[in-house]
Amino acid sequence: MSMLPEVTGESQAALAAEAGEPIPVGRKVIQGRSPWRLAWERLRTDKAAIIAGSTIVVIVLLALLAPVIASWVGHGPNQQFIDIGEDANGNPVGPNGTFWFGTDSSGRDLFIRILYGARISLSIGVLATLTSVALGTIFGLAAGYIGGFVDAVIARVIDVMLAVPFLVVAISVASIWRPSFWLVIFIVGVLGFTYPARIVRGQVISLKEKEFVQAARALGAGPLRVMFVDLLPNVVAQVIVFGSLLIPAAIVSEATLSYLGVGVQPPTADWGAMISDAQGYYQYGFWWYLLFPSLALLITTLAFNILGDSVRDALDPRGGGVYK
Amino acid sequence: MIRFLTIRIGQAILVLWAATIVVFLLFFVGPGPNAVARTFAGRLATPARLAQIKHDLHLDLPIYQQYLHWVGNLLQGNLGYDYYKGQSVNSVVAAALPATLSLVIGAAILWIGYGVISGVISAVRPRSLLDRGFTLSALVFYSMPTFVLGLGLIWIFAYKLNPVTKFFPFHGYVPLTTNPGQWFEYLILPWLTLALVTSAAYTRLTRTSMLEVLGEDYIRTARAKGMSERRVIVVHALRSALTPVVTLAGLDIGVSLGGVIITESVFGVTGLGWTIVQAINQQDLPVIMGIAILAATFVVFTNLVVDILYAVLDPRVHL
Numbered sequence: 001m002s003m004l005p006e007v008t009g010e011s012q013a014a015l016a017a018e019a020g021e022p023i024p025v026g027r028k029v030i031q032g033r034s035p036w037r038l039a040w041e042r043l044r045t046d047k048a049a050i051i052a053g054s055t056i057v058v059i060v061l062l063a064l065l066a067p068v069i070a071s072w073v074g075h076g077p078n079q080q081f082i083d084i085g086e087d088a089n090g091n092p093v094g095p096n097g098t099f100w101f102g103t104d105s106s107g108r109d110l111f112i113r114i115l116y117g118a119r120i121s122l123s124i125g126v127l128a129t130l131t132s133v134a135l136g137t138i139f140g141l142a143a144g145y146i147g148g149f150v151d152a153v154i155a156r157v158i159d160v161m162l163a164v165p166f167l168v169v170a171i172s173v174a175s176i177w178r179p180s181f182w183l184v185i186f187i188v189g190v191l192g193f194t195y196p197a198r199i200v201r202g203q204v205i206s207l208k209e210k211e212f213v214q215a216a217r218a219l220g221a222g223p224l225r226v227m228f229v230d231l232l233p234n235v236v237a238q239v240i241v242f243g244s245l246l247i248p249a250a251i252v253s254e255a256t257l258s259y260l261g262v263g264v265q266p267p268t269a270d271w272g273a274m275i276s277d278a279q280g281y282y283q284y285g286f287w288w289y290l291l292f293p294s295l296a297l298l299i300t301t302l303a304f305n306i307l308g309d310s311v312r313d314a315l316d317p318r319g320g321g322v323y324k
Numbered sequence: 325m326i327r328f329l330t331i332r333i334g335q336a337i338l339v340l341w342a343a344t345i346v347v348f349l350l351f352f353v354g355p356g357p358n359a360v361a362r363t364f365a366g367r368l369a370t371p372a373r374l375a376q377i378k379h380d381l382h383l384d385l386p387i388y389q390q391y392l393h394w395v396g397n398l399l400q401g402n403l404g405y406d407y408y409k410g411q412s413v414n415s416v417v418a419a420a421l422p423a424t425l426s427l428v429i430g431a432a433i434l435w436i437g438y439g440v441i442s443g444v445i446s447a448v449r450p451r452s453l454l455d456r457g458f459t460l461s462a463l464v465f466y467s468m469p470t471f472v473l474g475l476g477l478i479w480i481f482a483y484k485l486n487p488v489t490k491f492f493p494f495h496g497y498v499p500l501t502t503n504p505g506q507w508f509e510y511l512i513l514p515w516l517t518l519a520l521v522t523s524a525a526y527t528r529l530t531r532t533s534m535l536e537v538l539g540e541d542y543i544r545t546a547r548a549k550g551m552s553e554r555r556v557i558v559v560h561a562l563r564s565a566l567t568p569v570v571t572l573a574g575l576d577i578g579v580s581l582g583g584v585i586i587t588e589s590v591f592g593v594t595g596l597g598w599t600i601v602q603a604i605n606q607q608d609l610p611v612i613m614g615i616a617i618l619a620a621t622f623v624v625f626t627n628l629v630v631d632i633l634y635a636v637l638d639p640r641v642h643l
Binding site for chain 1: 338339340343346347350351463467468470471472475482483582585586589601604607616619620627
């Protein structure tokens, strides 16, 4: 609403400039706003986006500060407190002043382990997404710009990847090679490239007939130069925004692999693995063991999804969000 | 039409053929012939038995001939022989398929029903309290990993509400033919889990698609003619708004029929997904490969059917 008078002012200034009249001195100079700027302003007024964004900032800070908090509390992530962290039967103890979220079946501080788990979830989520986006950009550029046979081959490769079940491939690859941090990033990253590839392909197809591409070709630029020097900068921003929507999906995939035992290996603290460990305990009254890692996972993916939705709505106001 | 069908079926065959190569390379070549023979035979097999298995599986032949043998068997409908269980993979699959079918069909009815109804209500009353509720809960379920929801439901229904619900079954599968009542009871929580997680996308898709259609001229015309709002929405708008929903449903059902790994594992539903996880843990390669190829076939086939239906149903697609 508050934008209306400004837009009018802007067009008046533009008209004045076009007519050759000098813009009056002392009047606030109104600058043209790029679509990104407009999107940012829409995002700033979106309450859901602000809450989700702040939540993500807090989670990232907690993950970064995990070692500091651990040394302040005095509990290491893999430190076992057999005397006070387990009851007389060797079972987990519930939340108390020493262990805020209780302990796990090995007498370790669940709160500290959840903080350390955030480091794994976030770093794998982001690195796997970067892998997907990089692969997707390369394949999307090639499919969109070269077209024809290359496009058909890449389309069929994507079909094959969508046909062979993701989890089966992931579990099998992880059981042939030893499961590790980098293998999880590789699996989740490679198997997630289809979505960014389709977006880049679509963008490139609409861009490649533009004059600047023809000009580049007329100046003798080869396909590689056109793709990576002329086209890439025009799709990169879009890719980053849509790529951010992949982060929560990658976090869920990572947690799922850990839950199935083929993700990051123990004793590394990991949310999916904690939930899997809790399976033998939560029914017998040790509810905190399941609840806190699940909440950590859910809050993180929910925050990323809400923020991603808001970013998309801000860029494409036709849809209109409902959380405002 | 003939040309479209030929090209589309050709593509489907090409994709399936490529899938056989991927599965073959991943599982056969990866571990090497000796390791394969050993996993098939078990740890205590004698050298003579190992040699026999290597010969039976044609592991003593060059790789391309091994592949041809495997694909030749697949083409005859023979998924392989499971040395671990001492039976054909076909019978392993036949034993597991009814559980997966029961789970997927029941859940699909729930997720499509709930997704479409909530999406339509959201679109008809945008920004109302109901719309916000449906959209927010869709986002929550969309963000929720399947195993978190499954374990949460077990905790609430089977343990916390135990005094009310008495014994609530949550682990295992009873075939429909053995006891229909128990079949239903055991599947309630798996159905709910799979349906809630999947329905989120349907709520969102139906809402968007419906909002778009409701803005079209022909809807205004229908209203101007004095048609009841109910008829406008149900007969005129919903029909064209459902096209993308039907497409998504086809693809989702195709993927799920190959096994719903997480849901089946959490609830111990002994379907294809549960079986393949067991097989992976036991390094039971013929079963892994058989189910993987079967799952790929389901996906490719449903994709094909959806594409053809889409071309037939949508008058804008010219063939």
